[in-house]
Amino acid sequence: MLNETVALLNGVHIPKLGLGTWMIKDEKVVQVVKDALKVGYRHIDTAAAYRNERGVGRGIKESDVDRKDIFVTTKLEGDIKNYEEAVKAIDESLERLDMKYIDLMIIHSPQPWANFRDGNHYFEGNLEAWRALEEAYEAGKLRAIGVSNFEQIDLENLINNGKIKPMVNQILAHITNVPTDVIEYSQRQGIVVEAYSPIAHGAILDHPVVKEIAETYAVSPAQLSIRYVLQLDTMALPKTSNKEHMKSNADVDFVISEEDMAVLTHLPLIETYGDDQVMPVFSSQYKEKGQ
Numbered sequence: 072m073l074n075e076t077v078a079l080l081n082g083v084h085i086p087k088l089g090l091g092t093w094m095i096k097d098e099k100v101v102q103v104v105k106d107a108l109k110v111g112y113r114h115i116d117t118a119a120a121y122r123n124e125r126g127v128g129r130g131i132k133e134s135d136v137d138r139k140d141i142f143v144t145t146k147l148e149g150d151i152k153n154y155e156e157a158v159k160a161i162d163e164s165l166e167r168l169d170m171k172y173i174d175l176m177i178i179h180s181p182q183p184w185a186n187f188r189d190g191n192h193y194f195e196g197n198l199e200a201w202r203a204l205e206e207a208y209e210a211g212k213l214r215a216i217g218v219s220n221f222e223q224i225d226l227e228n229l230i231n232n233g234k235i236k237p238m239v240n241q242i243l244a245h246i247t248n249v250p251t252d253v254i255e256y257s258q259r260q261g262i263v264v265e266a267y268s269p270i271a272h273g274a275i276l277d278h279p280v281v282k283e284i285a286e287t288y289a290v291s292p293a294q295l296s297i298r299y300v301l302q303l304d305t306m307a308l309p310k311t312s313n314k315e316h317m318k319s320n321a322d323v324d325f326v327i328s329e330e331d332m333a334v335l336t337h338l339p340l341i342e343t344y345g346d347d348q349v350m351p352v353f354s355s356q357y358k359e360k361g362q
């Protein structure tokens with residue numbers, strides 16, 4: 072799976088499986104990235120907001136793998152909704168990563184986190200941030216540009232009023248929680264969808280039905296969860312700092328039957344994401360579904 076890639080709208084190839092690094096501290100992520108590259112990962116997902124770009128950059132430098140063979144994604148802070156700040160933030164990410172270019176930079180969220188999914192879409196602010204990304208792309212600082220947590224209406228704003236179409240939409244998607252409408256809309260537009268938190272931040276691991284189905288394929292619940300999002304034609308970004316988990320998470324070349332995909336898709340939304348339930352990306356799920 073680690074060698075499989077998909078072409079973005081501009082022809083740049085992105086590996087289908089990436090390593091998430093949210094909540095891995097800057098000092099620790101250096102070794103995590105080195106381990107992942109040794110295991111064979113070639114796609115690392117970080118963000119300015121994770122405060123670990125410096126460590127990710129160091130891990131890549133200290134590895135035996137050429138920079139050009141690694142796909143690095145970072146994210147423009149969701150709170151930045153004006154052109155000048157966005158221009159500055161792009162350069163700061165390049166500086167922290169200590170790289171001449173970033174493979175993919177995406178707007179982290181259509182709303183600042185404190186206002187996540189509060190009904191305001193910050194259309195003008197997102198267009199300003201997008202213009203900064205477009206210019207950095209044209210200047211060769213970014214090989215691809217995209218967005219995260221964007222709903223259809225947010226994507227339409229950029230598609231109708233921007234110069235370049237977003238190439239990626241990174242969204243929360245996992246067994247029990249598949250936002251089919253935005254996935255289908257993005258894919259119809261040629262926008263590659265990345266599934267973040269594919270293991271539901273760890274909360275799916277003890278799900279009885281997931282465990283039962285995983286057993287029938289002789290795989291772990293984590294492997295079933297990763298394979299599930301890949302079969303939705305979305306990229307998978309599992310996070311782990313454990314080398315054994317890195318290996319098994321990439322060992323997902325089995326096929327989930329159509330019947331089992333349907334069963335997994337119709338499971339009710341998990342009840343909680345654990346201690347990190349308070350995070351806007353998770354708590355909003357329950358608000359949106361009226362739970």
Ligand SMILES: NC(=O)c1ccc[n+]([C@@H]2O[C@H](COP(=O)([O-])OP(=O)(O)OC[C@H]3O[C@@H](n4cnc5c(N)ncnc54)[C@H](OP(=O)(O)O)[C@@H]3O)[C@@H](O)[C@H]2O)c1
Pocket residue numbers: 090091092093094116117179219220241242266267268269270271272273276291293294308309310311312313315316317319320352
């Ligand atoms: N764009 C956004 O707004 C956004 C939001 C959230 C996440 N993300 C991205 O998506 C990535 C993944 O999401 P996530 O961190 O929420 O969660 P996740 O990948 O769904 O789950 C991570 C949890 O699963 C455990 N795990 C991983 N592999 C395992 C295995 N084989 N067996 C048992 N446990 C396993 C990890 O623990 P161990 O370390 O012990 O393996 C960790 O506790 C993030 O790191 C980030 O890059 C993006």
